[in-house]
Each structure stands twice: as C-alpha cells, then as structure tokens.
Amino acid sequence: MPMKPLSRRGFLNGTAAAVGAASLGTLPFQAQADGHGLTVGFIYVGPRDDFGYNQAHAEGAAAVAMMDGVTVVEEENVAETVDVQNAMESMINFDGASLIFPTSFGYFDPHILEVAPNYPDVRFQHAAGLWSADLHPMNVGSYFGYIGMGQYLNGITAGHATTSKKLGFVAAIPIPQVLLNINSFLLGARQVDPEITCQVIFTGSWSNAVREAEATNALADAGCDVITCHVDGPKVVIETAAGRGSYVCGYHADQTSLAPELYLTGAEWNWANVYTSMVQTAMDGGSIPNFVRGGLSEDFIKMSPLGPAVSDASRAQFEATKAEILAGGFAAIRGPLMSNTGTEILSAGEALVETDIALESMDYLVEGVIGSTS
C-alpha cells in the first residue's frame, strides 16, 4: 500500500480553514446557566455504575439532583490529566457551574490547584483530606470520612462467619488509608477470636479487574473464607469471592445485590448526606468550611444492611460496637499492638481514636496480617 503525500495546496487550504474557525471561536462565552438556582458539577474518574467508589459519589450526586433549584451536571471516566482541568473549566464555561466536586484523589494536585485560582467565584470541593490553609486557595475545600471504622465493623461480622480463621483482603496500593482499612478489618475480627489472621494481596492499581480476580482466587485457594477489599470497583472481588463460596464484606457502596446470600455487611460512604448539606449551605448563601471530616456519627459513612448469613451473636456484637463508635472517642487501633514485622506500634494503654492525625501516616500492617507493605 503506497503512502500518498498530502498536497501542499491542500495543507494550505486546511490551515486557512482552521484560522477561519479560530477567529469564529473568539465569540463570547454563552454560559448556559438557568439564570436562577445553583449548578453543581460532579466529576468521576471511573464509570458511575462501578458498584464502588464512583457509584458512591454518583449516588450523592443523585440526591443533590433531587433538591429544588439545583441543576446537576456529571462527567465520568475523566482521567487525572489535563482532561480533568478541562472538564472543570468546561462545566464552568458551558454550564455555569459554581460548585464542583472533582471526586478522585489524584485530581487535587496539580489539577484543582491549577484551575481554582483562575475562578475565584467557583468553589472546588475535593474528596480527601489534602487542603491546608497555608498552601491552598480559599475557594478549595476538602472533605473525607473515617471509613476505617466501617472496616472494623466489617471485621466483626467476618470474625463470626469464618470457620477457617483466615480472612482475605484485596487491596489496591499500600497507602495509609488502605493500610488503616486492612488493619481495622483484622482488629475487628480479632475482637471475636484473637487467633484470626488476614491475608492481604495488593494489586498495584485502583482499578484492574484481571488482577483483582486473580488475587481473589488466590485468597480463596489459600483457605480464606471471608473476603473484602479496597479497590475502586469491588464488583469483581465480590462476585469472584462469592462464586468460590466465600463470605464477602462490601466497601464504598452497597454490593448486596451481587451476592445476596453471602454478603455479610459493607462499609459505605454516605455522600448523599454530605453533598446535600454542603449544597444547602451554598444555596443559603453560607460558606462551606474548607476542611470537613466525619464518621458514622456524622453520617459521613454508613453500614450496608446485615445479610442473612449474619448470626444473632454476630448481630449483637456488631450493634454493640456500632453504638460504642457512635458514642464517640472509639479507637480501633489501641495498645498493646505490634506490627507484623515485630516492631511495637503502641504500648498498653495507648490508643489512636478515629480522628487522630497519626492514622493518616500509617505505614505498617498489624500483627496477624499476612502480607507486606512493599
């Protein structure tokens, strides 16, 4: 197949057309704001129906869309590149959005920080605890939830359900929040039986269906009979584990429908509550705080309804611990506590409550977790 060169004349014509189009393009923006009400933008890194991280945010967006006087615009599968910068600006310029929730962790630095200073009248709310008054613009805010407590409660139901005393955890990458979830899951289970261990496999990425399935099968092969995960979309892990006959605990969103018989419970975000209250604040002319966090008692997180496989004893301990957490000041990470490499984390009497800042630099797996952070 011979390659045909483009003619010089053809190229010049094309260039002239492009210049013409470019000069047309200098017409003023026509923002399509309704003229009243508030337009709120949501941006997701993956598909909205992933049974996980993105679906949890999209459920929050759906709740906001039900509010009077609010228009919601959404975009899914937006990469953590210049793509998200353009998505935010497009929502501002074309839709008149004045409050934007770019929900993926990697959107913050440098993308939100790059765009926000150019739009001082737009509020950018980012789902992670990264905002700092000294470093970042005032029209940017952070919010996050103490979901480790949800994994602790998951662990209690897992501890009752397991007969092999081996739990499995499919994890994305070893960052503090993931490590806290793994440790909390095991420590919850050890409230039931201190002999229980938990094997963890890191897949190395937030979303990799093939490796998630391989990891889940490897855990099932190793005798783990309750499996949970921390990846963006838990669908593959839940379905694969249930297919192998393991019990499952959910994460991010409710996955009951994927394994109705074997689903014990799940740690879910409650973004509907968080988003509607933030949007209400904006509608009332108030200012949204730049830094917001909460746990079970603030309705930032919630638990999936307990499944049919949860025993009465399990249910009783689950409810009792949940009540303790709701009362405040609860610590899942408390001494004496050793890491799985044999160093002492906390001595007897020490404890890190859910709000403790030290939890955000966690770099260890506790004793009883089989796996390595590197």
Place this chain on the structure above:
Amino acid sequence: MSGQTELTGKMAASPKEWLAPVARRAEVLVIPLAALLAGFAIFSIFLLLQGKSPTEFFSLVYRAGFGTSFSWQNTLSRTAPLLFAGLCVALPARLGLVVIGGEGAIVLGGVATGALGAVMLGSSGYVALPLMALAGVVVGGLWIGLVGAMRYYRGVNETIASLLMAYIAIAVMNHLVEGPLRDPSNPNKPSTLGLTDGLRIGDIPGWNVHWGLAAGLVCCVLTWVLIERTTWGFAARITGGNIRAAQVQGLPVGRLILGFTALGGAFAGLAGFFEVTAVHGSANSSLAAGFGYTGILIAFLARHNALAIIPVAILLAGFEASSGLIQRRMDLPDATMLVLQGMVFIAILLSDTAYGRFKIFAPERWKSA
C-alpha cells in the same frame, strides 16, 4: 457530477495542464474526507437508533471542541501528546512496521524526566530542562528502538512486542515510583519528587496551552521534511513499499528500521517529558493516560503522513474535548466518543480500497472518456 462531465469534455478538447496535478493530488485529500463523512453518517444512524439527534450531537461537538476560544484552548491543550504519539506510530509505519506500544515510551520517557529532575532540583532550568528532555528522548528512543532491533535481528513481531512492552513499561514505572524514586513526603499518591517551579515548562504566552504543542508541531514538520525531502526518507519509503527490493538495491534496511523506530520512540519520550514538566510536575501513574493508543488511530487516519497528523490530532482532541459536554447535555455515556472514533477508523481503513478507482483523480485516463 455535472462539473465532472464539463471538465472531461473540455479536457478532451484542450487539456489544461494545471488541472492535472491538482486532480492527482486531490485524491489523497478527498478520499479520507469522504471516509470521515461516511464514518459520521454511520454514527448518525447509530445515534438515531438510540433516539438521539445527530444534529444536536455534531453541533455540540463543534461548540465544545471548536466553537469558542475556551473550546480551542481545551482542544489544543489535549493535542500535544497526541502529536507525539501519532509520530511514534507513523514513523515506523513508513517502513511497513506496525508499532502500537507508544504508550510505554511515553510512560518511561516521563519517568526518566521525573527521575533526572528529582536529582537536579537545585539547578537552573536552562541547564536541567534540556538534560531532562534528553533523558526522556533517549529512554523513549531506546524502548521503541528495542522493538525495532528485535524485529530486525530476531524477527520478533513488532506489533505484539511493542504492545506487551507497554505493559512492562507501566509495571516498571509503578515499581520505580512506589519504590526507589518515591517522594516520601507524598504518602498517598506514589510519585517522584515534585519539580520546582524553575523546572516546569510554562504556557505559550497569551494562551492556556503549554509549549508542548509548539514542540509537537515543529516535530511533525521536521518529520515530514525527513520523510518527503531527504534521501533517508526516500530510502525508508522504498523499504516500506517492498523490503526485498530495498535490500536488493543495497539500502541500509537495518539502520533504517533501528533509526525510525528509535526516532518514533524518542518523540513519544518527549510527550512524557512535557506531561511531567508542563502538566503533572512529577512522574506518577497518571502518565499512563492512553495517549499512545489514541496515537495509533491518529497515525492511521493521517495515513502516516507527518503533516496530516496535525489536523487529525486536533480533530481527535476536539472530539475528546467535547466528550464532557456530550455526556452532560445529551445524557450519552462516555463511550460514545469511542464508538464514533471506531466507526471513523473502520471507514478510513476501508477507504484504502478506493484509491486509483476514480477516473477524476487520474488525468492520464481523462482522454479515454
């Protein structure tokens, strides 16, 4: 078509010499454009089946991709990596090699840039940036050059090898940014050390588009000159046409294969350099954003012509820029743009069979009409 009859009628009487070369050259412009329109037409049927309006779709694409100054900024800011990725496919393609793993060279070029930047944080940008660019170019060039070498010396299929090596490249990047090159102060997103402001590439003055676009345009023009106006390019085109004939003629086929694959990889490495220095400020997993794969589509649409890559890359960047507005206004899923791109791709591939079949483009056959 009445124009055609009139034209051929006049031709038979008095051949206008200036018309013949125009007609001959128009073929390579008209056929791809017709294929593009055919792709749009098939896609419109798809939209109608979904109960959506094609008119609304294409007016939104125009508006969000090309209709306002913000749209142009949105489109052009996505164009730079696509130009480089397109070149990485087009250069080996002129030799008849289908290299589809440019993604790997982009990723590793970015990592090399970030790694060198991390040890030169105190240096002036005038010293460090050229060296960082060189690091990206060399690593990217070696990566795809290796594909060429395996092809030439061992007969390893370059398509499969480059694709699989892209996965290896991403794994190597993850290992490096989570291990030896990791910035300890950033526990949540494994990245290399953040570059200081002096080591960042800025925007073209007056635009919100970084210098990578200008560099990409220059590289496209230089590549076109290399292929169409030098003896090396001539030798490459002969090799691409018939490798046995080229060998019989004594052309340096081996050096051409190594050189063109390495040059393609070097361009991809440059894309990684600009992603790190102009967009991200460090090397991390965001480098694997799929530019390398869009580059395959661009190079094929441009028929591996380096100048044609420019408008095609801008067109595809415009499609991607409008994807968001399409999602928001028409309630169509994100994959809609992929469906459109796929249909255009098939139409362009099929259009290859149309070359040489239309008399209007062949002046030597006009008289027989």
